[in-house]
Amino acid sequence: MSDDEIKAMVLRELGKIAPEVESEIDPATDLREQIDLDSMDMLNLMIAIHETTGVDIPESDYPQLATLGGCVSYLRTRIK
């Protein structure tokens, strides 16, 4: 999957979790602050990514996926 495809996938999942958010997502800022996600939302995001890409993300890696950019770079190497 190309970077853009990964980004699109993450944004689609984020859209399901926080449908109310319309504004552009800045890839560099922490998602929690940007669109007011709580731990339940983050967990759901992780689960959604796992279910769509098969990648299992250990709890210790959660901080690397705190931003959109982080997600893309984390998944780039793990998606088969």
Next chain:
Amino acid sequence: MSADVTPPNRTTYREAMRQAIREALLRDPRVFLMGEDVGRYGGCYAVSKGLLEEFGPERIRDTPLSESAFVGAGIGAALGGMRPIVEIMTVNFSLLALDQIVNNAATILHMSGGQFNIPLVIRMTTGAGRQLAAQHSHSLEGWYAHIPGIKILTPATLEDARGMLWTALQDPDPVLIFEHGTLYNLEGELPADASAVAIDKAAVRRPGDDVSLITYGGTLGKALQAEELSAKGIDAEVVDLRTLRPLDTATILNSVTRTHRAVIVDEGWRSGSISAEISARIMEGAFYELDAPVERVCSAEVPMPYAKHMEEAALPHVHTIVETVSLMMGDRG
């Protein structure tokens, strides 16, 4: 009129009413005052003192004790192009002129299909509180407010005593002004240039959120004195009706819609009184806003006794108002 506001001067309700009559006599030659002892005696409540000397017997006319005749003559003179002010000494004697007021004054415009209107003002003293016993202590303005074709005013403040008469005299239809006997000595400030006021709206004398105290005339003072209420944390809104016909239903409903509670204070006897009418209109217009049934504080249904303590017991009082409101608000600790 000087640019700055003319300084208010100390005056009384009686003096304000006399000024109103005097101003009307000066401004309109068609105006004249007619009634028992309004001239030489200076008026049973001294409202017209000095007017005979200033305006002469043609325009300040003492009448024989013939209420039906001189009230009827007032109606006829109004039909004939004059602007009479007829003074009936008290509401108690107005019963003798009830036929003229109800069957002529209130009805001729209608019976004539709109041809003849009757620009007449009738003033009379009303109410109890001075140990005059049953025949001299009636409060029957509520009766008169039952009759379509006339308007009923109950001035309770100095501004209204000073300002209602001129507006009433401009009205093409008969206007009855009831002055509560205990108000004549009411003192207060009144700007020297005080003048005509509107006569078709009620006035919120004290805004509040918890209960609407609706009253008029002689009992307005008592409603405003209910300080214990604020002491108990009850914020009472006091509505001065000023006119019993037409009744300013909009202001009443607006107040009750905000406070959701209403206590009506009326010196009349409770059965078939103006307070009964107001309660019915609140039920019809603000039923779903009510948090408690409407309460009424009225005179005991008894001819007014002579003895002071008995008369006190019969009349609505500040403490009866406070008890009624407190009960209605439930225990507020």
Next chain:
Amino acid sequence: MALETDLTQPALERDRALARLREMLRIRRFEEKCAELYSAAKIRGFLHLYIGEEAVAVGALSALEADDAIVATYREHGHALARGVSAASIMAEMFGKREGCSHGRGGSMHLFDATARFYGGNAIVGGGLPLAVGLALADKMQGHARVTACFFGEGAVAEGEFHESMNLAALWKLPVVFFCENNLYAMGTALKRSESEVDLSLKAASYEIPAWPVDGMDVIACEDAARRAVAAVRGGAGPYFIEFRTYRFRAHSMYDPQLYRSKQEVEQWKTRDPIATFQARLSESALLSEADLKAIEDDVAQEIAKSVEFAEAGTLEPVEDLTRFVYSERTPS
């Protein structure tokens, strides 16, 4: 007090005589038509017919000027017709039509006409007297040389308003003339069974008011007496009082069984029918020919028929207007 009749009167001049006959016949035929229409349920409510008393209305009204004022009673068709209120507008009023002289709001007992200064019938016995006093008071205070004529039946002398009004009019020397139509019965009560003193002129005299009885079945006597009184009153002599002794040939109102008087008495008075006697007198003095009479009768019959057509064609007031005329829609002149 001798009955004033005009037997010694020199030959009447013809026009005046025919005019009076015509007026009386107009009233008589109009009232007969009303009886018929009442039976046919076209006219409802109460209907008090004037048949038998025509001479009083025609005589007295002839003595008044155009801008004098008239206050009458519920037996008022004759006075209204003689005063110039159109037969059509009166008939339409009794049909409850909007084109009626009181817009359909008054009916037979409350005919009003501002242009004719006809201040109505009044269904309250004695209710009109104070009004007349007031109208006269207004004229006096505004310096109008106008007279107010106040008609009432002998029944009114038992009301307080009669005594109060007579006293007030005399006390203030007001330009009002009291025309009392004594037809011997107040509804079902004969005068002698209701008054201690049956000589009504004496009652008036007790208020220092010039008063005398007149034969109410003689139109010329009625007119002359009225002219004398009206002239004096217009001259500022204060109120006058005339007692017209007359009789009504029909019931007090449509269909009372007249148990209070005998048929003989009615027949006896019919021999003095004011129209028949006057007609005979004119014929004797060759003032009235058969042709004159026929012309008058045809002319009157046509006016009456047209008035019924006008009433039948009249329109009903829309119900939406129900609340009109309770208070004025225009400010008074």
Next chain:
Amino acid sequence: MPALGADMEAGTILEWLVKPGDAVKRGDIIAVVDTEKATVEVEVFDTGVIQEIIVPLGEKVPIGTLLALIRSDGEAAVPSAPKPTPAAAVAKVTAAPTAAPPAAAKPLRPQAPPRAERPAQLPTPPAAPGRLRISPLAMRAAVELKVDLSSVKGTGPHGAITRADVARAAKAPKAPPPVPPTAVARAPVPSAAAPAAAGAPEISAAATQRRAAIAPEERREAMRKVIAAAMARSKREIPHYYLGTRVNMGRAMTWLQAYNLQRPVTERLLYSVLLLKATALAARQVPEMNGFWVDGAFKPAGAVHVGVAISLRQGGLIAPAIHDIDKKPLDEIMVNLRDLVKRVRAGVLRSSEIADATITVTSLGEEGVETVFGIIYPPQVALVGFGKITEQVWAADGMLGAKPTVMATLAADHRASDGHRGGLFLAAIDRILQEPDEL
């Protein structure tokens, strides 16, 4: 039959004074009639010859009935009786038999007075927005029949809810399970009628679609009102007392990490699940924290349904309940919680979930707040608050160390419990969290 008086409707002939063949003229009296009030003579208004007497003696007939016929002078007798012409008491017969009788106007049947429409309704000021227009009687019925008023459509004046509306709602078959009216204040989101499937129900398309139909601001505004009403009522009626204690979360967090390590992301737990379970177990130990204050008395709840305060991103807060947390394993609680949050944020909730929480937990830890003193949701009697987990210096067994801790607070209804029992309750939560594997 002539109208012989204002209040007369009918009359009876007492006497005929004429007979067929008699000549009469206008004004003659031809009969005597009884009108219940009086006996009155009847006059005739035409001139001619009496041809026929129609109404016999003693018969009572209404006004306008034809009584007799007169033939005008010089006219031939008319064999057949003409059509009754009620106009005049006695009809005039014209010469030509074929000619219609004189155009007699229909007698004025006493018309029913034209119905003046009701005087204009008193201007009813519009109900304050959000205020429910319901009669006191209907409100009482709603309480008795446990009807959820938010779904009842009023048929009374100005759309007010009447008792009949409530009764109908109570009987309606698939009506959502009854919700005590007080819940009205807490059901901000239009409750879904989704079938209460046991497992995590998929969000039905209809529910989502219905949610979208209601404009978001309208929904938010309605929610804000309901929350305001509930909070105001709580503050006005419930005498709150507050307690707080700092809980060592060291053991619990370590246990959680180990637990999550062994599970795929879909089965991992959030620490709030531990807090919910601990609260539920503590509530079983101090029952006066778990129930309702109704009609002036405390009613202990049979089960422990913990209301979980879930905030919405665009503002607003709902505290739906997860049922029987005290009896459920942690993973089931987690599944319930995930599903609940998803449905809250999709605006789709079963009304039962909203209404019957027996105690509520609010944890604002995520928002970086250390301590939260909440407002109890009436008619519950307790609210437990957890702040964020912070590293704190902790002394235990004489040793100093850094430990993750959380401020646990209790807001309780002093009518139902006292500070002493509140203290025991918080201590129980603390003690339970020290044995995470017991959860």
